[in-house]
Amino acid sequence: MKISITLFGGLRQYLPAGSGYNNCDIEVDEGVSLQTLLAKIPIPDGKPFLVMHNDTRITPEQYAELNIASDDQVVLLPPIKGG
Amino acid sequence: MAWQKQILRVNLTTGVCAIEPLNMEWAESYLGSRGLGSKYLFEEMDPAADALSAENKIIFATGPLTGTMASTGGRYTVVTKGALTGAIACSNSGGKFGGELKMAGYDMLIIEGESEKPVYLHIEDEKVEICDASEIWGKTVWETEDLLAAKYRDPLMKFAGIGQAGETLCRYACIVNDKHRAAGRSGVGAVMGAKKIKTIAVRGSIGVRSSDPKAFYKIVNEVNARMDDREGMSREGTLAMIDVTNGFGSLPTNNNRSVRFEGANKLNPEAMHTPNENGHTNFVTNGACFGCTIGCGRICKIDPTHFSVKDRPEYHGASGGLEYETAYALGSACGVDDIDAATFAGFICNEYGMDPISLGGTIAAAMELYDIGVIDDKVTGGIKLEFGSAEALCQIAELTGKGEGFGVDIAMGSKRLCEKYGHPDLSMTVKGQEFAAYDGRSMQGMGLAYATSNRGACHLRADPYEHDFETTEIAGKAENVRDSQHDVAFLDSSGLCLFPGGCGWGLEDYRTLVDAACDSDWTDERLKLTGERIWVLEKLFNLKAGLGKKDDTLPKRILEEPADVGTGKGLVCRLDEMLPEYYELCGWDADGVPTSETLTRLGLN
């Protein structure tokens, strides 16, 4: 199945080549975990980001247990900085 | 040592201009810019005086690093009693004016009294004159700069002044320098207007020297190398934040009725950089303040076929475009998703001299009053003041800048407007100043920072961002807000910009530069103590001005209406729990008054 994933702000640089402005479709197996999905995005270790799944904050401890369905919303946010 | 060690004092009542030595004891305790300006204001005026009276003073203060080769070292602060808030105002600006004032030989310019007739100040190093402004009074900021630059035949002359909004005492009139950089907040431009001083024209040839330029140069280069994450800021400016806060659920929309704006993608960097259906691209280039190696400024053009500028070629050129805060205030706050309309309203703010955050916040409040039927077309002069109306935004912005029609009401600011029409709860303000582009429900620390900010609601008096990004739980927020308020007070007093902090610099980098510029031992401990001393001095000014615990609060909406979406969905701001802890951590009593032990520790007794 295909999952649409959105990356905002400075995280956009980690979108695969050929992606839209801030999102891409990723091919994964049915019932994939968020952890497996995130592993397909080459965000360097230590780079902070927040995952919003269906508009809910997900903590790193939940990544392995959370299964993603094809019409789920997955959004990755870089830290908010003042501006 | 990078202080010039002298100040310029101009008395508009007597017409006397005098050069005085800088009080170096105060400079060692308050550093410069925001801190030192606040110390002078605190010592020299009665905080209870009316902001628009001759008793108020207005101080243009540079920092020790202003005008040096340190990156972003072009900042200055305007310190005065705010016309919008009645609280201490310290409004920071970049551009090139601050560096020029310092290079003319002054750490600070203090303007006092008031003139009978409109005047402007002309400074060329030690030559200072108060000049008749009858030919420029009534002109816009842009016209004023052009006329005076032509008069003095000096394209390098720098200006900081007001437009018609300042002259007509719009409560959030700002001071614009370099045509589109501004000391924006709290109504500092209205103070200039009340004193009848139109602009300050300055040219400096003295320069700024550190005592060991070679050593200073080496340190500047070393610190600059650590600013290694600035590319995004240069490419997209602060505007990049709009997608992030929108996704997070902290983008105030429709006067904070919501925390997410459907039209955010029409105001974001992609919209700014992508040609529209006419092939017009809003973004032209980026811009930088004096000595800045980031260049976060947006220089933009409005589509010449857009309704706001059709057949108005004077608005077809490039000028200061949308930053994150303006995109919020002139966009999501009013429900407007038209990038050209928001850009136009931003141009009007620069041209007439208004704070776009307060203008947008006030229009948003008026839109809500219109929406619930409290004001109608008769009151607005026929303008359909609906949320989302780009036309209404543009019309009202111009009327307010000119002080005409319903713009006279909008010029009062959101608090006075909502009080006038019997709905004070609809004003999204703290101490009378409109919210910045973050919501205190999904960002609980920001809620506390807004409530306790000495200059009214502000996103740049504390740094709760990282903590708020991590959690909406309130444990640790009070400590984080208190500590960062002190750090930011120090940084604002250095003459540097806060934005390198998001581009790789840490507090230690700022400290290193201050230490190098000031030839004295600026340890981490001294940094923290200085920041706290400045913060508490501002607080003392406000207490003497009559502000207190009752003013350290938030609008009912943020305290009682849960956020509708995002990370803060279902939450209100838990200010009542955070505030007592904050006061205690500050060493203040339960009413928010610093205890005598705290004052003694800070040398403020």
Ligand code: SF4
């Ligand atoms: S980062 Fe932006 S606001 Fe700060 S000095 Fe540079 S251009 Fe000016």
